[in-house]
Amino acid sequence: xxxxxxxxxxxxxxxxxxxxxxxxxxxxSRLAKFYSQQKYKSNVQTIAINTAVNxxxxxxxxxxxxxxHIPHLHGVGANRNVGKHxxxxxxxxxxxxxxxxxxxxxxxxxxxxxxxxxxxxxxLLVKELKEKHDYPVYAIVVLPFRxxxxxxxxxxxxCLRDVRESGVDGIILADNQFLKQMGGNVESAYNGxxxxxxxxxxxxxxxxxxEMMMVTDLGDFKTVMGGGAGLATIGxxxxxxxxxxxxxxxxxxxxxxxxxxxNVYDEASRAMIIIKGDKERLxxxxxxxxxxxxxxxxxxxxxxxxxxxxELPQVLAVLTLESASELESLYSIAVDAxxxxxxxxxxxxxxxxxxxxxxxxDGMDPSY
Amino acid sequence: xxxxxxxxxxxFLIFIFSFLFTGSATAVTLFNDTIEQGDGYxxxxxxxxxxxxxxxxxxxxxRIYEGESDDDDxxxxxxxxxxxxxxxxxxxxxxxxxxIDVYSGVVPRAxxxxxxxxDDFINSNTEGVVDGGHSEAEYSLTPVLKISKSxxxxxxxxxxxxxxxVTVENTGDGEAQDVVFSxxxxxxxxxxxxxxxxxxxxxxxxxxxxxxxxxxxxxxxxAGTFSLNPTTASFTNxxxxxxxxxxxxxxxxxxxxxxxxxxxxxxxxxxxxxxSVERNSEIQGLLRIKNTGTTSAEAVTLKLIIxxxxxxxxxxPSIEEISGVPTxxxxxxxxxxxxxxxxxxxxxxxxxxxxxxxxxxxxxxxVNPELQEVSSTSVTNKIYVTKGEYDYLFEQPxxxxxxxxxxxxxxxxxxxxxxxxxxx
Numbered sequence: 001x002x003x004x005x006x007x008x009x010x011x012x013x014x015x016x017x018x019x020x021x022x023x024x025x026x027x028x029s030r031l032a033k034f035y036s037q038q039k040y041k042s043n044v045q046t047i048a049i050n051t052a053v054n055x056x057x058x059x060x061x062x063x064x065x066x067x068x069h070i071p072h073l074h075g076v077g078a079n080r081n082v083g084k085h086x087x088x089x090x091x092x093x094x095x096x097x098x099x100x101x102x103x104x105x106x107x108x109x110x111x112x113x114x115x116x117x118x119x120x121x122x123x124l125l126v127k128e129l130k131e132k133h134d135y136p137v138y139a140i141v142v143l144p145f146r147x148x149x150x151x152x153x154x155x156x157x158x159c160l161r162d163v164r165e166s167g168v169d170g171i172i173l174a175d176n177q178f179l180k181q182m183g184g185n186v187e188s189a190y191n192g193x194x195x196x197x198x199x200x201x202x203x204x205x206x207x208x209x210x211e212m213m214m215v216t217d218l219g220d221f222k223t224v225m226g227g228g229a230g231l232a233t234i235g236x237x238x239x240x241x242x243x244x245x246x247x248x249x250x251x252x253x254x255x256x257x258x259x260x261x262x263n264v265y266d267e268a269s270r271a272m273i274i275i276k277g278d279k280e281r282l283x284x285x286x287x288x289x290x291x292x293x294x295x296x297x298x299x300x301x302x303x304x305x306x307x308x309x310x311e312l313p314q315v316l317a318v319l320t321l322e323s324a325s326e327l328e329s330l331y332s333i334a335v336d337a338x339x340x341x342x343x344x345x346x347x348x349x350x351x352x353x354x355x356x357x358x359x360x361x362d363g364m365d366p367s368y
Numbered sequence: 369x370x371x372x373x374x375x376x377x378x379x380f381l382i383f384i385f386s387f388l389f390t391g392s393a394t395a396v397t398l399f400n401d402t403i404e405q406g407d408g409y410x411x412x413x414x415x416x417x418x419x420x421x422x423x424x425x426x427x428x429x430x431r432i433y434e435g436e437s438d439d440d441d442x443x444x445x446x447x448x449x450x451x452x453x454x455x456x457x458x459x460x461x462x463x464x465x466x467x468i469d470v471y472s473g474v475v476p477r478a479x480x481x482x483x484x485x486x487d488d489f490i491n492s493n494t495e496g497v498v499d500g501g502h503s504e505a506e507y508s509l510t511p512v513l514k515i516s517k518s519x520x521x522x523x524x525x526x527x528x529x530x531x532x533x534v535t536v537e538n539t540g541d542g543e544a545q546d547v548v549f550s551x552x553x554x555x556x557x558x559x560x561x562x563x564x565x566x567x568x569x570x571x572x573x574x575x576x577x578x579x580x581x582x583x584x585x586x587x588x589x590x591a592g593t594f595s596l597n598p599t600t601a602s603f604t605n606x607x608x609x610x611x612x613x614x615x616x617x618x619x620x621x622x623x624x625x626x627x628x629x630x631x632x633x634x635x636x637x638x639x640x641x642x643x644s645v646e647r648n649s650e651i652q653g654l655l656r657i658k659n660t661g662t663t664s665a666e667a668v669t670l671k672l673i674i675x676x677x678x679x680x681x682x683x684x685p686s687i688e689e690i691s692g693v694p695t696x697x698x699x700x701x702x703x704x705x706x707x708x709x710x711x712x713x714x715x716x717x718x719x720x721x722x723x724x725x726x727x728x729x730x731x732x733x734x735v736n737p738e739l740q741e742v743s744s745t746s747v748t749n750k751i752y753v754t755k756g757e758y759d760y761l762f763e764q765p766x767x768x769x770x771x772x773x774x775x776x777x778x779x780x781x782x783x784x785x786x787x788x789x790x791x792x
Contacts, residue, residue: 034786057792064792 002042002209002218005104005135006201009111009125010118011055012142014048014062015190016110019198021046021061033061041209045101049094049125051075051086051117068097076116078151080158083120095128106208106218107137108201109168113159114144114152123162130167136222139168140197143175143260143330150337157334160327170225172232172318173260175326197259200234203316207274207304216272216304221318224302228269228320231327233260235317245275245313246286252315253294261326265297268319272302277313395464398495399482404475408433408501409482412494414458415502416465416482419445423472426450430465433502442502459489493607508607509542513572515549515581515599515616522619525626526588527735529560534582534599534616536572544572544611547603549581556594556623557586558736572603589735591625631740632731633661634668634701638723638748640713647756650681651713655696655725658706665729666739668698673724674713677753683711701729715753723748 008017024038038044048067050056052075056067070090076083087094109126111118122139129137141163144152163171174197176190208218225232237252251257252273253264262268271294275287282305295301298319399409408417419429432444446454448467455464461484468479484490491508498505513536520531534551538544547570553559563583572579582599598615605611634657641652655672659665672687672694674680680694686709687694696709713723725746730739761769 033790034783059792060790063789065789067792 002106002205003102003104004040004042004044004205005098005101005107006044006046007098007107007109007125008046008048009109009121010050010115011052012112012115013110013118013122014050014055014059014067016140016142016194016197017046017048018059018062019191019194020201023195023198023202025061030060041206044205045104047098047101049117049121051083068094070094070117076120078114078116078155080116080120080155083116084124086117087121087124091124091128094125095132098129099132103133104135106135106221107133108140109137110140110142110197111159111163112142112144113156113163114142114148115155119155119159123159123166126163126166126168136169136225137167138170138172138225139163140172140174140201142193142197143173143177145176146330146333148176150340153330153334153337154341157331157338164230168230169222170230170232170320172234173324173327174233175260177330178255178259178261178326196236199238200236200259200316203236203274203276203314204234204318207276207306207316210306216274216302220272220302220304224270224272224318224320226270226320228322229324230320231324232318232320233258233262235259235264235319236315238314239277239312241312242281243313244286245277245282245315246290248313248315249273249275249287249290249317252317253319257315257317258319260324262319262321262324264317264319265294267321267323267325268294268298269322270300270302270320271295271298272304272318274304274306274316275313276306276308276315277311278309279307281313282307395483395485396487397481397483398487398490399480399497400468402471402477402479403497404477406475406501408498408505409480410494410496410498410502410505411458411463411482411484412489412491413507414443414463415498415505416480417442417501418478418480421470421472421476421478423470423476426470428467428470428478430454431502432456433505435507437502439503458484461485461489491607491609493609506607507542508609509605510540511538511542511544511572511574511603511605511611512540513537513544513547513601513603513614514539515601515614516578517596517599517616517619519596519619519621521621523622523624524588525624526591526629527626528623529585529587530557530621531585532582532596532619533580535578535580536601537578538572538574538576540574542605543574544603545606545608547572547601549599549601551582551599552597554586554594554596556590556592557588559584560587561585587735588621588623591623593620593622595620630663630731630734631661632659632663632665632701632703632729632742634658634665634727634729634742635660636670636725636727636744636746638672638725638746640723640748640751643749644752644754645715646754647715647718647759649715649753649756651678651715651751653683653711653713653723655709655711656706657701657709659701659703661731662703663731663734664703664705665701665731665742666699668696668701668729669727670696670698671726672696672711673726675721675723677715677717677719677721678723678751679714679716681712681714684709687711715751718753718755721751721753723751 006017008014024040025032025036026039046062046066048056048059048062051070051072053069056069059067070086072086076086109122111122113119126137126139141160144156176193208221235252235257237248237257239248255261273291275282291301291303403409403418405418405421408415413435415433417431419431421428427449429447431442433442444456448454450467450469453464453466455462463484466481468481471477494508516535518533524530549567567581595618598618600613600615602613603611637656639654645651686696728743730741733740
């Protein structure tokens with residue numbers, strides 16, 4: 001049994017973590033926590049960290065003891081510099097909370113790249129974990145909508161760089177911009193994205209600790225995540241009607257199945273495909289055909305098959321990327337945002353000249 | 369031969385003596401002593417006066433009187449010498465006077481032997497020496513008392529007063545002495561005025577006009593025809609003889625009902641909203657009181673007698689629980705006044721019950737000085753208490769309740785535990 005630690009940093013990380021815990025109950029009901037048990041195959045410990053207490057209070061499926069509030073008013077206000085200071089001030093407390101939960105085989109840190117607490121805490125936290133522990137730490141980073149604002153884009157650019165330089169063993173990207181194609185209002189879109197990430201991560205955890213017809217394990221996952229540019233995405237498809245497993249694999253690798261926009265056949269470096277379903281529906285020929293097709297493009301593909309009687313085919317693909325055109329696009333937008341913010345700051349500086357004008361009457365009183 | 373004659377002679381003598389002694393035993397000696405001249409000896413109404421004693425001539429003159437008589441109105445006047453006898457009849461018996469001797473002196477005396485053939489007729493009160501002779505003798509006379517009871521009105525209404533007068537008259541030949549009257553209390557009437565009071569022991573002389581012994585007023589309390597109880601009298605005559613008790617007549621008084629007699633009549637009715645209820649159900653009760661009488665009722669007390677299977681749970685503030693009995697007390701309840709008092713019961717046990725309402729009250733009927741007291745009990749229709757909707761739940765063994773409760777408790781505890789786990 002694997003010992004797995006999942007940390008959710010900031011509002012986005014907290015919500016995805018809560019979605020994972022909810023999915024683990026296997027029920028959609030809000031009352032599932034009262035009558036059901038989480039169905040983790042592994043020893044999974046979850047920790048939510050936030051400076052905004054309200055975000056922690058909104059969590060419904062994460063135990064109270066697993067929610068760590070870092071007192072700093074009500075958040076850091078999307079200011080990563082403030083966030084870094086707060087982390088440094090509370091580092092000891094955070095790390096003690098993590099260490100109290102024991103040793104782990106793997107750790108996932110979930111965060112938004114654009115926010116305040118998550119984007120500033122995650123790189124520093126990863127760095128501390130890597131310095132103190134020898135288990136692999138993977139970051140699941142959610143990229144912002146491009147139109148969310150210059151501060152968020154600026155944060156995303158610096159956060160992603162900081163995370164990559166923190167010593168993390170891999171970054172799994174999830175792009176809100178790409179995922180908003182799901183439609184619906186903002187809340188349902190966010191919830192949908194959270195659910196998508198949760199479902200994929202749970203599938204991955206289940207696959208890493210399951211007895212398989214064809215085995216993929218944590219070692220394979222490490223190998224996959226160690227390839228490419230250290231960036232990865234996850235594709236997933238769950239058939240809701242009878243369909244060939246080949247179609248399910250294709251759907252998982254298609255843009256609609258990925259968390260981050262990518263042409264896996266061109267940009268992927270390594271891959272791991274895990275297929276689950278009734279053995280009657282899992283045609284080895286079809287699976288081999290699709291895997292061979294992918295491996296011929298990306299090189300090596302780890303393949304795992306989990307047999308579950310009566311279930312329709314479900315496919316999870318972990319793909320590391322050599323390049324990411326979408327990421328380059330994000331950074332070019334981010335650069336514009338940084339410039340825009342700089343210009344704005346300069347304008348604010350000019351406004352201070354007005355303050356100097358006012359200062360001429362300091363210490364004087366009106367005479368009538 | 370000599371012996372035989374001697375025996376026969378002896379038997380003959382015995383026979384002779386027996387005959388002689390038997391004949392002399394029939395005369396009873398009443399007196400054998402001296403009587404002074406002027407005195408007499410009384411045998412019932414007869415007095416034998418020693419009129420004059422002639423000592424020198426050893427003779428005396430006697431006069432025999434019957435009843436109260438003048439000196440010259442004697443019946444017999446025998447002149448007897450010493451040793452002479454005189455016989456005369458007294459009340460069918462034969463008396464004999466024998467002059468035994470005479471004595472001279474300041475007051476001459478004569479010794480007389482007086483016998484009668486039978487003394488059964490002699491009244492001991494009127495027998496013996498009488499100083500002064502016949503004029504001083506006490507004779508046994510017969511008083512005859514006639515008691516009359518009358519009313520001034522023998523047809524009255526309830527509440528009216530009738531005057532009763534009782535008189536007595538002696539129509540006999542002697543005074544009635546130590547007369548004691550008795551006038552028993554009269555049912556259905558009350559004594560409102562005793563004018564003469566209770567007469568004491570008295571004498572009633574002959575030929576006196578009728579004498580009032582009782583005069584009193586009675587008030588009729590009830591309609592009907594009533595014979596007044598007779599007045600009785602016991603008495604003796606002058607010599608102390610007791611005569612049979614005499615009674616007066618019994619006048620009849622017809623008493624008719626009158627509208628002036630008032631009463632209070634409380635109609636008490638207890639109703640319930642349901643007579644067939646399930647156990648543990650509530651029953652609403654309503655007690656209605658109405659005074660349909662012609663005067664107000666006082667000290668009205670109503671008690672609701674609730675059987676064990678029902679429980680009084682509350683009601684009108686006028687209801688007080690006294691010793692566990694819901695009780696209503698009203699100082700006064702006016703004519704035609706109505707009152708409704710509600711109360712609540714709870715059916716505790718399955719069964720058939722009735723509720724009794726015990727009432728008591730008093731009123732002034734305008735006739736009797738005391739308040740009239742009325743008590744009554746009314747009973748409701750039967751109340752059927754059947755099984756409650758959830759009674760079957762309590763008919764099961766304990767584990768039937770315990771197991772679900774434990775499970776529910778466990779679930780609640782689990783939910784609370786989970787809630788605490790996830791409450792931030």
